Amino acid sequence: MRSANESAAQEPTGTLTSRIEKLALEELDAVRRRDWSAAKSAAQERAALQEARHRAIARRWT
Secondary structure (H helix, E strand, C coil): CCCHHHHHHCCCHHHHHHHHHHHHHHHHHHHHCCCHHHHHHHHHHHHHHHHHHHHHHHHHHC
């Protein structure tokens, strides 16, 4: 399995944005179900993808 950063380097930022949005919904659903482990996992993956998206956008500007 590829890490979030490796995946992000190969995907356009639009795909990253939709994946980030999906993870946010998964996180909210997990919190609603009080599944703290799943919520934490989704939040961590979402944060890694957001960071990768920011780096990809920054590379475009340099």
